[in-house]
Amino acid sequence: MNQLGERDVFRSADLFQYSDFGIVFGCKFRSEMEFRIRGAIELVRSERVGTLILSGGATGTSGRSEAEIMEAIALDAGVAPIRLLLEEASRTTQQNMLECAKIIRSRHDHSKPCSVALITSDWHMSRAWMMAKTHLPSGTTIFCAPQKTTCNTEVWFKTIQCACLIRSELRLVKLAMQRGYPDPRKSNHSS
DSSP states (O other): OOOTTOOOOOOGGOOSEEEEEEEEESSSSSSHHHHHHHHHHHHHHHEEEEOOOOOOOOOOOOOBBHHHHHHHHHHTTTTTGGEEEEEEEEEESHHHHHHHHHHHHHHHHHTTTEEEEEEEEEHHHHHHHHHHHHHHHTTOOEEEEEEEOSSSSTTTTTSSHHHHHHHHHHHHHHHHHTTTOOGGGSSOOOO
């Protein structure tokens, strides 16, 4: 596992200038996934992310992968195809990160430092970060670009769907820590 480092930034997307890659996590809830990809599109448009890795396999009945769905949204918004990479094998956050790490290792010049922005819902960011710290190449600078979505801090416990989603996410974070993933509450989050 990577050690927590001084270069970890676990805060708002406005705290980084540029990231080589942006990993956009798919989601079985279409509205959550759309918030994520739209936030990623804005980061590409503002030249703060070089290449987006759209991550997520097929989870619904349509047969289309989450990565394909996000790609269609990004292309419709005018993102150049050359700036999009698809990862369609994963079905979990851990698999997302394992597969994205393979892509980054194959695409990045190892003689240069690498930076990755995690682009996901704010409620999912802790677990995404835990997986990134463990599975991305050693020395990778990790930025967090949490997207405020329909299940945000104002409504987490006001709707049944959000309450169930957050409870499930908290269980998964706890399970990940029990399995040895780094605790985001104990990391050095300075830039």
